[in-house]
Structures are given as structure tokens and as C-alpha cells.
Amino acid sequence: MSVLLSARGLRLAFGGVKAADGIDLDVHEGEFLAIIGPNGAGKTTFINMATGYLKPQGGSIAFRGRPILGLPPRRLVGMGIGRSFQLPQLFAEHTVLQNVAIAIASRDGIWSAVAPLMRGPVRREAGEWLERFGLSSVAETRADALNEGARKLADIAMAVALRPALVLMDEPTSGVAAADKMAIVETLVRVLRDAGVTAVFVEHDMDVVARFADRVAVWSQGRIAALGPPETVLADPEVRRNVIGTVLDGVAHAAA
Amino acid sequence: MSGARTLAAGLAAALLVVALAWAVPWLRFVLTVATAKGIAVLGILLLLRAGQVSFGHAMYLAIAAYTAAFLAPRIPDAALLLPVAVGLSAAVGLVVGLFVMRYRDIFFGMLNLALSMVFYSLLEKLYSITHGTDGIRLPPLTFAGATLSVEAQSWAVLLSALVLALVAGAAVRVYWSSPLGEALAGIKTREQRLDFLGVPPRLVLLAAYVISAALAGIGGFILAMATRQVTPALAYWTTSGELVFIAVLGGAGSVFGAFLGAAAYELTRVYAAAFVADAWQMILGSVLLLVILFAPGGIWGIGQRLLGRRAAGPGAAATAGEGGP
Amino acid sequence: MAWLSDNAFLLGLATLDGLSSAAAIFMVAVGLNLVFGVLRVLNVAHGSLYAIGAYSAASLGLFAAARGLPAWASLPLLVVAAALVGLVLGPPIERLLRRTQDQEPVLQLLVTFALFMILEDAQKLIWGVRPVVSDAPVKLMGTVDVPIGGDVIPFNAYQLFLLPGVALLTLAALVYGLRRTLFGRMLVAVTTDREAARALGIDAARITLVTFTIGAALAALGGALASPTTSLVPGIGAQTIVLSFAVVATAGLGQVEGAALTSLLIGLGRSFAVYLEPELEVVVPYLIMVAVLLVRPQGMFGVLETRRI
Numbered sequence: 001m002s003v004l005l006s007a008r009g010l011r012l013a014f015g016g017v018k019a020a021d022g023i024d025l026d027v028h029e030g031e032f033l034a035i036i037g038p039n040g041a042g043k044t045t046f047i048n049m050a051t052g053y054l055k056p057q058g059g060s061i062a063f064r065g066r067p068i069l070g071l072p073p074r075r076l077v078g079m080g081i082g083r084s085f086q087l088p089q090l091f092a093e094h095t096v097l098q099n100v101a102i103a104i105a106s107r108d109g110i111w112s113a114v115a116p117l118m119r120g121p122v123r124r125e126a127g128e129w130l131e132r133f134g135l136s137s138v139a140e141t142r143a144d145a146l147n148e149g150a151r152k153l154a155d156i157a158m159a160v161a162l163r164p165a166l167v168l169m170d171e172p173t174s175g176v177a178a179a180d181k182m183a184i185v186e187t188l189v190r191v192l193r194d195a196g197v198t199a200v201f202v203e204h205d206m207d208v209v210a211r212f213a214d215r216v217a218v219w220s221q222g223r224i225a226a227l228g229p230p231e232t233v234l235a236d237p238e239v240r241r242n243v244i245g246t247v248l249d250g251v252a253h254a255a256a
Numbered sequence: 257m258s259g260a261r262t263l264a265a266g267l268a269a270a271l272l273v274v275a276l277a278w279a280v281p282w283l284r285f286v287l288t289v290a291t292a293k294g295i296a297v298l299g300i301l302l303l304l305r306a307g308q309v310s311f312g313h314a315m316y317l318a319i320a321a322y323t324a325a326f327l328a329p330r331i332p333d334a335a336l337l338l339p340v341a342v343g344l345s346a347a348v349g350l351v352v353g354l355f356v357m358r359y360r361d362i363f364f365g366m367l368n369l370a371l372s373m374v375f376y377s378l379l380e381k382l383y384s385i386t387h388g389t390d391g392i393r394l395p396p397l398t399f400a401g402a403t404l405s406v407e408a409q410s411w412a413v414l415l416s417a418l419v420l421a422l423v424a425g426a427a428v429r430v431y432w433s434s435p436l437g438e439a440l441a442g443i444k445t446r447e448q449r450l451d452f453l454g455v456p457p458r459l460v461l462l463a464a465y466v467i468s469a470a471l472a473g474i475g476g477f478i479l480a481m482a483t484r485q486v487t488p489a490l491a492y493w494t495t496s497g498e499l500v501f502i503a504v505l506g507g508a509g510s511v512f513g514a515f516l517g518a519a520a521y522e523l524t525r526v527y528a529a530a531f532v533a534d535a536w537q538m539i540l541g542s543v544l545l546l547v548i549l550f551a552p553g554g555i556w557g558i559g560q561r562l563l564g565r566r567a568a569g570p571g572a573a574a575t576a577g578e579g580g581p
Numbered sequence: 582m583a584w585l586s587d588n589a590f591l592l593g594l595a596t597l598d599g600l601s602s603a604a605a606i607f608m609v610a611v612g613l614n615l616v617f618g619v620l621r622v623l624n625v626a627h628g629s630l631y632a633i634g635a636y637s638a639a640s641l642g643l644f645a646a647a648r649g650l651p652a653w654a655s656l657p658l659l660v661v662a663a664a665l666v667g668l669v670l671g672p673p674i675e676r677l678l679r680r681t682q683d684q685e686p687v688l689q690l691l692v693t694f695a696l697f698m699i700l701e702d703a704q705k706l707i708w709g710v711r712p713v714v715s716d717a718p719v720k721l722m723g724t725v726d727v728p729i730g731g732d733v734i735p736f737n738a739y740q741l742f743l744l745p746g747v748a749l750l751t752l753a754a755l756v757y758g759l760r761r762t763l764f765g766r767m768l769v770a771v772t773t774d775r776e777a778a779r780a781l782g783i784d785a786a787r788i789t790l791v792t793f794t795i796g797a798a799l800a801a802l803g804g805a806l807a808s809p810t811t812s813l814v815p816g817i818g819a820q821t822i823v824l825s826f827a828v829v830a831t832a833g834l835g836q837v838e839g840a841a842l843t844s845l846l847i848g849l850g851r852s853f854a855v856y857l858e859p860e861l862e863v864v865v866p867y868l869i870m871v872a873v874l875l876v877r878p879q880g881m882f883g884v885l886e887t888r889r890i
């Protein structure tokens with residue numbers, strides 16, 4: 001499998017806190033890579049650096065062999081890197097269908113002020129994406145009136161509708177009711193596989209990780225503490241004690 | 257409303273204006289001015305769609321008006337002068353836009369205000385060129401080559417204003433529902449997402465800004481033709497404030513609201529100027545406050561609510577019936 | 582160099598003038614900044630508070646003089662007028678702005694603009710459109726001979742000492758107050774993160790009210806102090822808000838010391854223009870602002886905020 005995204009020695013500190021302290025990571029084409037680790041370990045920082053929102057203070061990062069360090073998000077989107085957000089970034093006053101349609105129009109050229117957005121192929125394609133994501137019933141709902149699970153999915157649908165080669169998802173299932181979680185991830189994985197998208201996702205639910213990830217990277221204090229297939233990494237006693245324990249603690253605290 | 261019905265409503269409104277101007281001669285001038293301001297307000301509406309407000313758009317109004325006054329001796333035909341004047345407004349809008357695009361909210365509003373104040377003081381101070389506060393008198397223009405009497409000229413100005421208003425109103429509506437227009441609305445709610453969709457938000461806003469400058473320019477050009485005298489007051493912040501006021505009064509987000517608001521504003525002003533000249537701004541301010549606090553949809557919103565209630569009456573009952581046991 | 586010595590007299594005058602106008606601008610701009618911190622809206626009506634402060638001080642001064650109060654009383658009366666304006670107008674305006682806090686930012690901005698329109702006409706109704714002059718404090722303090730180059734300029738002691746002195750005192754009090762007092766620390770907390778501050782038990786509503794009133798009083802004090810040095814005419818409110826906005830934007834939002842330095846820069850720039858190229862007077866502050874913002878969009882001393890996503 002060829003390497004899609006390649007990070008070497010990424011470093012970034014906020015004040016004295018090292019959010020990235022020498023991150024080396026290769027993301028292979030077609031894989032689903034899960035990132036786990038306690039809060040504050042630098043997981044979101046990695047996504048922010050890989051998508052051009054934050055510029056690392058050191059190291060290099062390449063996409064399909066081309067260096068992308070310092071390029072803005074806009075350029076990286078054009079190269080095929082999409083992302084979704086921990087806090088969904090939707091256009092609150094637009095409907096879900098319009099949100100996805102804006103994404104499609106962005107991909108195909110937003111610079112038209114003549115033909116209506118919500119007509120013809122764009123509208124049809126937006127409807128198809130919503131169907132795939134199981135969002136058809138809320139197509140005409142304003143984004144600010146959605147429940148958290150639907151907001152998350154709509155946010156991801158916008159990223160995937162850009163037809164990226166790689167999508168980075170920041171906690172795609174946080175805030176989703178536990179009962180719906182597996183079904184949502186199932187949907188998500190099916191859509192991504194169908195679209196042939198490589199995915200990196202931050203996840204706190206070890207069941208989700210064990211079931212859907214091809215590889216797991218364990219983040220700890222700005223470093224990758226372990227990397228490998230889920231069955232070995234999640235079984236590692238060191239990881240279980242130091243990372244998963246704290247993760248579960250964190251979840252318990254959040255729930256309390 | 258569908259496109260065809262909206263266009264029909266627009267045409268009907270324009271005919272009503274013509275009928276009124278014919279029946280009540282002194283209304284002709286007032287309605288011309290209202291139409292001109294309505295077109296300029298469309299530009300403010302575009303920016304409001306992105307959640308931005310400019311307190312300096314009178315500058316673009318004045319640029320077109322002064323261009324008309326300066327060039328009228330050399331280009332005496334309205335049909336030729338209009339594109340030149342509006343083009344200059346748009347060009348200045350592009351240059352200024354490249355700078356103000358980096359700012360949002362109060363910075364955007366106040367930078368526009370500051371630049372328009374600079375322009376105003378230049379108009380006022382450079383007496384040898386602009387004749388200061390006296391302003392410049394506009395010679396009579398020809399219309400598509402035809403020289404008209406004073407009476408016919410005032411009709412020609414009103415009719416051109418109405419045609420321009422219809423075209424501008426239709427264009428703005430088309431723009432609003434286009435990809436670029438929807439992205440513009442996205443700037444208001446989640447600008448950063450546009451970046452992650454591969455779209456540069458600043459350019460989206462810049463496009464709207466240039467168009468809004470051009471719309472203000474059209475308004476300014478008509479005002480110059482109607483009043484035949486251009487003065488620095490056109491560029492003063494109170495004129496900019498007026499445009500924003502009309503936008504909110506009429507109902508931000510509606511093309512018809514812009515013109516309704518402008519008509520209501522101008523008619524009130526005719527009367528108010530006679531009775532409460534000293535407290536005019538105070539009244540405007542109070543109305544603005546009341547509209548924002550109690551009727552955020554403006555006149556258009558109130559009208560729609562009233563109409564909607566009547567139209568929705570039986571329909572709503574039917575729906576409730578279906579949902580009932 | 583020859584040009585410098587030829588114009589030393591003018592430059593000297595311009596510098597002295599610039600200092601006093603910078604002092605007045607600073608008082609307004611720093612209040613604007615404080616209020617922005619707690620309410621997240623740049624209050625366009627803030628300039629009106631300056632104008633009303635100026636008019637009230639002039640009226641109070643003229644009234645006192647007519648009643649035969651001693652001349653020295655004119656100085657404390659300036660402060661009394663400013664405090665009155667702050668206390669009378671501050672709280673109701675703050676209440677109105679807080680009422681609209683859930684609205685869209687653009688509507689909040691328009692509310693302050695509406696207030697500004699109302700207050701502009703209120704001034705005309707109360708004080709008329711003819712210039713109002715009350716220069717007792719300036720006369721009281723007399724002049725000081727300032728040697729510049731080979732000349733000696735007799736300059737108002739009021740403008741030379743009192744205005745910059747009060748501005749410096751205000752600056753010191755604000756810096757001390759924000760860093761060292763409990764109220765200041767709470768104010769900074771509310772400004773940084775209102776929700777978190779409230780979670781810690783800070784009465785954010787009271788802090789906002791007090792801060793707004795202080796800001797309003799500072800603007801009024803700026804106007805009151807400047808009132809004896811000019812004749813008051815309608816429109817000074819508009820001029821002041823745009824000028825102090827220029828200061829705030831140039832310095833960067835939330836900067837207190839930065840606002841002081843920028844006020845100085847803009848005050849001096851403007852008064853140099855008055856003496857050298859009068860046509861440019863109005864334009865200079867904006868030229869400075871635009872030049873700074875082109876290089877540093879966040880202002881000279883501002884800090885770029887990265888939004889968490």
C-alpha cells in the first residue's frame with residue numbers, strides 16, 4: 001500500500017505545553033487509522049497540523065510525496081485532504097441539504113452567481129449523500145435545529161462530499177447517544193469504504209476502535225506511544241494501564 | 257415566491273409607482289429618490305447577508321454622483337455616463353474591498369466609516385476641484401440621444417430608475433440563491449468552514465462588496481440626475497447611516513423590503529422635515545431601536561406575518577386536523 | 582535641518598497641542614476598549630458621551646460663573662460634570678445593550694448606532710447648534726513660557742499640564758486597578774471568559790455595569806477636560822467616536838498602554854497636520870490606522886486570537 005500522508009518529527013508547543021513532540025506517522029492509502037489517547041495528548045493538534053490550520057514549529061509533512069507544510073487549509077482541500085470537526089462546523093441558518101450542496105458546489109466551483117445552487121445535479125447529489133448518511137429525513141431541517149448525532153454526521157457528510165482522498169475526523173462519535181453509536185459508525189464506515197476514502201479518526205470508544213480500525217496510534221503527551229493493529233495495541237498492558245485507563249476515567253468524568 | 261410571480265409583483269409595484277407619480281406630481285421626485293436609495297440599499301443587504309454592516313457606503317453613492325457631475329459636460333448622455341460612473345464606484349470598491357475584507361463586524365463597519373469620512377473631507381476641503389459644500393451643478397443630460405424638456409426629463413429619470421431597480425432587484429435575488437450567494441450567507445454563520453471546503457471567504461465577501469459598491473453607485477447616479485446638484489453631504493456618514501437604517505426598517509433579507517423601506521423613509525422625511533427638523537435623527541434612531549427590539553423582520557416582515565396569518569389560517573387548521581386523533 | 586529650525590516654532594506648538602488632544606482621545610479610547618471587553622460590542626454611542634460630557638461641563642462652568650462661584654471651582658466642576666454624565670447615562674445604556682446581547686452582532690452594533698443618532702439630536706435640542714464656549718479653567722491656570730529654538734511660546738498651562746496629567750493618572754489608575762485590585766482581576770476574568778468567570782461565582786452582570794459606567798465617565802471626562810480648549814459644536818461626537826475607534830483599531834483591541842501610545846501618535850500626527858498641511862488634518866489619523874493595519878491586522882499591540890475548532 002502506498003503512503004498517502006507522511007509526517008516526520010512534527011513539533012508544536014503552546015506556551016510550555018508540548019502538543020506535538022516529534023510525531024512520526026505514515027497513513028497508508030485505503031486504511032482506517034484510529035488515534036486514541038487521553039485529553040490533552042495532542043490528537044486534535046495533529047489533525048489541525050495535517051489540515052493546515054496550525055503550522056508546526058518543526059518537522060515536515062507530505063501528502064502523496066509532496067511537502068505541504070505551511071499550506072493553508074484551502075490548498076490542502078484542493079489536494080484531497082478533508083476534515084470534520086469535534087464541534088460540528090455547519091452553516092447554522094442553512095438546511096442540511098443546503099449545507100451539503102454548498103460543499104459540493106465548493107468542490108465543483110463556487111464562482112457562479114447565476115444558476116441557483118439548489119437545482120439540478122448539485123441538489124441531486126446532495127440528496128444522495130444524505131441518503132447514504134441516513135440523513136434524508138432531516139434534509140430540510142435547519143442545521144441549528146439538529147440533534148448532536150445528526151450534526152456530527154452532517155459535518156462529516158460535508159467533508160466527504162468534497163470527495164477527498166483522505167479525511168481526518170475529530171471524534172466523529174462524541175456527543176452521540178451510546179445506543180446509536182455503533183449504527184452511526186457502521187453507516188460512516190460503509191460510506192467511506194464505498195467512496196474509497198482513507199480515514200484518520202480520533203476516537204474514545206475502544207469498542208469502535210477494535211471493530212473498525214485497521215491500525216491504532218496511541219497518543220501520549222505529544223508523542224506516539226504505540227502504533228499497530230488494534231488487537232495487539234489494545235492488548236498491550238502498558239497501553240491499557242496508561243492510556244485506556246485514563247480514557248475510561250475521562251469518559252466516566254464526562255458522563256458524571 | 258417563485259421567480260415568475262416575483263417578477264410580476266415587481267412589475268406591478270413599478271406600475272403602481274408610475275401611477276402614483278402621475279396622479280400626485282410632487283410624489284414624482286420623492287419616489288425617484290426612494291427608488292435610487294432602494295437600489296443602494298440592495299448593496300447593504302448583500303453585506304448584511306454575510307453578517308457585515310458598512311457605515312460608509314455613502315462614499316460609493318457619492319463617487320458615482322460626482323463622476324456624473326464631472327463628466328456630464330463631456331459625456332452628456334445618461335446611457336453612456338451611467339456605466340462610467342457605476343464602473344468607477346465598483347473599481348474603488350475593489351481597491352477598498354481588498355483592504356477591508358480582512359476585517360469583520362465592528363472593524364469592517366468602522367473602517368468603511370473612516371474611509372468614507374476621509375472621502376467626505378476631501379470633497380469638502382478640495383474647494384478648487386469640488387467647490388466644497390456648494391457642490392457641483394449637473395447640466396441636463398440627454399437620454400439615448402434625445403434631448404428632453406424639464407418635465408419629460410424628470411419622467412425619464414423616474415422610469416430609468418424603475419427599470420434599473422427591477423434589473424438590480426432581479427439580479428440580487430438570482431445572486432442570493434446562487435452558490436456564491438449561499439457561500440456569502442455562510443460567512444455569517446461559519447466562515448471558517450468555507451476555508452475547509454476549499455473556498456476563500458475573503459474573495460466571496462469581496463465579490464459581494466464590489467457588487468454592493470456598484471449598486472450604491474447606481475443609486476448615486478440616479479440621485480445626481482434627480483437632484484441635479486451633487487454636494488459632499490452625499491458622502492457624509494448620515495447618508496451611510498440612512499442606507500443601513502432603510503435596510504433594517506424595510507426588513508433585511510428582502511429585495512421588496514429595501515424599496516418599501518426606502519419609500520416609507522422618504523415619505524416620512526418629507527413631512528418630518530417640516531415639523532421636526534431638529535429631532536429628525538432622534539426619531540430615526542428611536543424607530544431603528546424599536547424595529548430591532550420588537551420587529552426584527554422590518555416592514556416586510558410585519559407585512560409577511562399579517563399576510564401569512566391570513567393565508568395560513570385554513571391551511572394551518574387542516575394540518576392540525578390531520579395531526580389530531 | 583534648515584527646515585526644522587525655520588519651523589521650530591510651529592513644530593513646538595504642534596507638539597504641545599498634540600499632547601493635549603492625545604490626552605482627551607486616550608480617555609475616550611480606553612473607555613471604549615473597556616466596554617468592548619465586557620460587552621463584546623464597540624459602542625458607537627461612546628462618542629456621544631464625550632460630546633455630552635463636554636457640553637455638560639461647559640454648561641456647569643457657565644452656570645457656576647454666573648452664580649459668582651470662585652474661579653478655582655471651575656476645575657473640580659469638570660470632574661463633577663463627567664461623573665454626573667457617566668452615572669446618569671451609563672447604566673441605562675448598559676441595560677439596553679445587555680438586553681440585545683442575544684441578538685446578532687450586527688444588530689447589537691446597530692443598536693449602539695441608533696443610540697448615537699438619538700443622542701446626537703438630544704445635544705442639538707439641549708445646547709443648540711451655536712458654538713458653546715466656556716474657557717474659565719484655561720484662563721484660571723494662565724500660561725507658561727515654553728522655550729523652543731530661539732523663541733519663547735506662551736502656552737496654556739491647562740493644556741500643557743492638566744490634560745496630559747489627568748490622562749497619565751487615568752492610565753496609571755487603570756493599569757494598577759486591572760492588575761492589582763480584586764475588581765480589576767474579576768474584570769479581566771469576565772473579559773477573557775464570561776461563562777467561566779460566572780462559574781467561579783463572579784457577578785458578571787455587576788462587573789459589566791460598573792465597567793460600562795466607568796467607561797462612560799471616562800469618555801465624559803475626556804470631553805469635559807477638552808471643553809475649555811475649544812468651542813463646542815454639533816458633530817464632535819461623530820468625530821470623536823471615529824477618532825477613538827482609529828486609536829483602538831491601531832493599538833489593538835483590549836490594549837490599555839497600547840491605546841495610550843497610539844493616542845499620542847495619532848494626537849501628534851493630527852496636530853502636525855493642522856500646522857503644516859491643514860487639508861490633511863482629518864485624514865492623518867486614518868492614514869496612520871490604515872498603514873498600521875496593512876502591516877498588522879490585529880493592531881500594533883494586539884494579539885492574534887486563534888479560534889479553537
